[in-house]
Amino acid sequence: QKEVEQDPGPLSVPEGAIVSLNCTYSNSAFQYFMWYRQYSRKGPELLMYTYSSGNKEDGRFTAQVDKSSKYISLFIRDSQPSDSATYLCAMSKYGNKLVFGAGTILRVKS
C-alpha cells in the first residue's frame, strides 16, 4: 500500500463547476500538506501549502486537512478551462522529503 493514495481520474467537469480533489494517507507523522498543479511538459507549481489540520483559502482554491481521518482535499470554485491540469497532493514530516500522490487529471470543459 502506498503512503499517499490519490485517484488518477480523469475527472471531467463543465466550466463553472465546483471541483473536489482528494488524497488519503497512512503516515500520521505528516505535518505539511501541499497541492501542486502540473501542466503538460511543465514542472509542478505549488498551489496551496498547509501546516497541520484546518482550512486555507486562496482565491478560488480551498485546501482542507483532516488529520484525524488522514484525508486532505482541494476545492476549486468556478472552475475554468485553464484549470485543466494534473493535480498532485504531497505531504511531509518536518525536515523530510515530500511524498506525492499519483496525481489526478482534471479536465474542465467550456
Add this chain to the structure above:
Amino acid sequence: EAGVVQSPRYKIIEKKQPVAFWCNPISGHNTLYWYLQNLGQGPELLIRYENEEAVDDSQLPKDRFSAERLKGVDSTLKIQPAELGDSAVYLCASSLSGQGEAFFGQGTRLTVV
C-alpha cells in the same frame, strides 16, 4: 525572484551513454531535492541535500547515478551508463530547511534510445 532553474530541458541519448543534469535552486534555500517522475505518476525522491550534505539518498541507484552539490548551491545529477528504463522527467526542487514548501523547476525530460 528567480525560481528553480534546470538545464537542459530535453535530452536524447543512446543507451550506455553518460548524461548530466544541472540545477540552480532558489537563492537562500538550503534544501535541494532531485525527483524522478515517470509518465502518469507522482514524483519520487532520488536524493535530498541539506546544504552540501546528502541526507537522504536511499532511493538513488548508486551503481549508475551520482549527484553532487558543491558549495551548497548548484547541483548536478549524473547517470552513467544510461539505460532505456531511465527515460523519465528529472525534477529539481528547493525549500528552506525543514519546511515542506518546495518549489520545482521545469524538469529535464530524458529519452534514452
